[in-house]
Amino acid sequence: MFNSIRGTITEKLSDSLCILSGGIEWDIAVPATDLGTLPSAGETGRVFTWLYHKEDQMRLFGFADAARRITFLELLKVEGIGPKGALKIMGGIGQEELEQALETEDVARLEAVPGLGKKTAQKMILALKGKLTPVSVTKQAASPHGELVEALAGMGYDKRAAAEALAKAASSLSPGISGAEQEKQLFKQAILYLSGI
Numbered sequence: 001m002f003n004s005i006r007g008t009i010t011e012k013l014s015d016s017l018c019i020l021s022g023g024i025e026w027d028i029a030v031p032a033t034d035l036g037t038l039p040s041a042g043e044t045g046r047v048f049t050w051l052y053h054k055e056d057q058m059r060l061f062g063f064a065d066a067a068r069r070i071t072f073l074e075l076l077k078v079e080g081i082g083p084k085g086a087l088k089i090m091g092g093i094g095q096e097e098l099e100q101a102l103e104t105e106d107v108a109r110l111e112a113v114p115g116l117g118k119k120t121a122q123k124m125i126l127a128l129k130g131k132l133t134p135v136s137v138t139k140q141a142a143s144p145h146g147e148l149v150e151a152l153a154g155m156g157y158d159k160r161a162a163a164e165a166l167a168k169a170a171s172s173l174s175p176g177i178s179g180a181e182q183e184k185q186l187f188k189q190a191i192l193y194l195s196g197i
Contacts, residue, residue, distance in 0.1 A: 005062070006046040009039055015091060017062070019047060028062035029083075031072075032091035037064045052083045061087065068095060071132055078127045080120055088115050099132050130158040148187055157194050165193040 005028070007021030016029045017038065028047055030038070039045040047062035048069045061083060063069040068090070075086035092113035093101070101109040102125055110121035152162035169189035173182060 002049060002051075004046050004048045007044065009041050009043055009045045012038075012041050015087065017047070019045065019062075026060060028060045029087055030062045030064075031068070031087050033094055034062070034064040034068055034090070059083065071095065071098070074128055074131055075124070078120070078123050080123065085115070089113055092116070102129050102132065105129070130160065148183065148190065151187070152190060152194070161194060162190065165190040168193055 005019055005021050005026055007019045007026075009017055010020050010025060011018040012035055015032060015035075016027060017035060019026050019028065028049065030047070038047065048064070048066050050061045050063075050069055050072065052059045052061060061072065063072060072083075072086050072090060075081050075089060076083065081089070090098075092115075093110075097109070100106070105125050107118060107121045107125065110116055110124060111118055148166055149159055149162050152165075153159045157165075166186055169186045172189065173185060
């Protein structure tokens with residue numbers, strides 16, 4: 001499956017854009033908030049993609065970066081939210097604001113998003129609190145411990161807690177340990193912190 005499309009953005013509408021790449025012009029549904037951060041029509045841009053495919057329908061969805069695509073896919077896991085609904089939610093609230101609303105369980109802020117009711121907002125908090133990568137953790141994921149954060153998240157740990165545990169573990173490591181051994185010890189120590197041992 002393709003990860004992203006790079007090409008010349010030919011047109012931007014309210015909830016989609018067209019991008020010309022390799023002689024093919026793609027029509028991609030994009031959240032309104034992402035459209036603002038992507039280059040203007042006539043400029044070269046890269047759109048991270050996800051293909052929705054059903055027996056009677058195919059639709060390509062696009063995002064300004066990989067983190068936004070992850071948010072979209074996480075929203076799809078919430079009962080009652082489909083691709084169109086996820087796109088609308090993401091178009092009505094910025095990434096940081098969404099993360100903050102989920103972490104602080106701010107139902108009122110989520111309800112203010114067009115088309116999002118109280119029940120769905122509560123389901124989102126229940127399903128997604130601690131699941132989206134906060135901006136601070138995204139920066140940390142670019143650090144040498146990024147892969148370890150992802151590995152711990154894959155084991156079911158909260159990404160923010162995993163990043164904090166790794167930072168704590170790194171500060172207590174003995175100097176002069178080789179790369180592979182250091183990673184092994186960091187991982188082991190982080191699990192101990194996360195388990196409360």
